Amino acid sequence: MLNKKVSDLLNEQINKELYSAYLYLDMNNYFDKRGLNGFANWYMIQAQEERDHAMLIYKYLQNNDCPIKLTAIAMPDKKFKKDMDVLKAGLEHEEYVTASIHTIYDAAYKVKDFRTMQFLDWFVKEQGEEETNARDMITKMELFGTDQRSLYMLNQELAARTYSAPSLVLD
Ligand code: MG
Numbered sequence: 001m002l003n004k005k006v007s008d009l010l011n012e013q014i015n016k017e018l019y020s021a022y023l024y025l026d027m028n029n030y031f032d033k034r035g036l037n038g039f040a041n042w043y044m045i046q047a048q049e050e051r052d053h054a055m056l057i058y059k060y061l062q063n064n065d066c067p068i069k070l071t072a073i074a075m076p077d078k079k080f081k082k083d084m085d086v087l088k089a090g091l092e093h094e095e096y097v098t099a100s101i102h103t104i105y106d107a108a109y110k111v112k113d114f115r116t117m118q119f120l121d122w123f124v125k126e127q128g129e130e131e132t133n134a135r136d137m138i139t140k141m142e143l144f145g146t147d148q149r150s151l152y153m154l155n156q157e158l159a160a161r162t163y164s165a166p167s168l169v170l171d
Contacts, residue, residue: 003111007066009104010057010116016100017054018073021047023093026076027086034083036151038159042137045163046090052166053123059170060119087141091134098127122168 002010024047031039061068080086101123108116144150 002061002064002066002116003107003113006104006107006111006113006116007061007064009107010061010066011069013100013104014054014057014061014068015071015073016097017050017057019076020093020097021050021054022073023076023078023089024050026078027080027090030080030086031083036083036155038155038157039083042158042161043086045161048163049166053126056122056166056168056170060116063170064115083145084138084141087134087138091131091138094127094130094134098131101127122166126166 001007024043028040028043028047031037031043058068078085078089080089101120105117105120105124107113108120140154144154
């Protein structure tokens with residue numbers, strides 16, 4: 001069994017990851033309505049990844065014989081008036097999730113829970129990548145978003161993104 005504080009935080013993180021999936025679905029829906037299917041695809045894959053994150057933590061708790069508490073997932077409540085609102089909300093959210101992962105890591109570190117620290121290493125790295133991706137999206141939109149032809153090309157580029165299962169797999 002893990003330390004209670006650590007397992008409580010991991011339980012909360014399951015909810016946060018599922019909320020992330022919800023948020024990205026909402027973003028997918030925004031772009032679907034805009035007719036930008038490439039952007040919609042990009043956010044759909046984000047949503048799939050977030051569900052994976054939740055499942056990894058879920059499985060980790062099960063493997064360690066910890067109680068699992070599934071709580072209600074909040075409604076995505078962000079209002080998007082323009083494309084850039086979505087991109088900036090995405091980055092802001094990833095920064096929030098990074099801080100949350102770091103909080104769990106810190107709790108594990110304090111009780112010398114080396115197993116959880118090692119488990120979370122993957123998430124620490126993943127959050128670095130998520131933030132980079134979110135920032136790249138903003139940069140691309142700043143460069144190309146105002147020109148219709150460039151936006152079309154960017155949309156095509158994002159349409160090519162494919163889903164792949166996370167490199168971290170728990171049996
Ligand atoms: Mg995540």
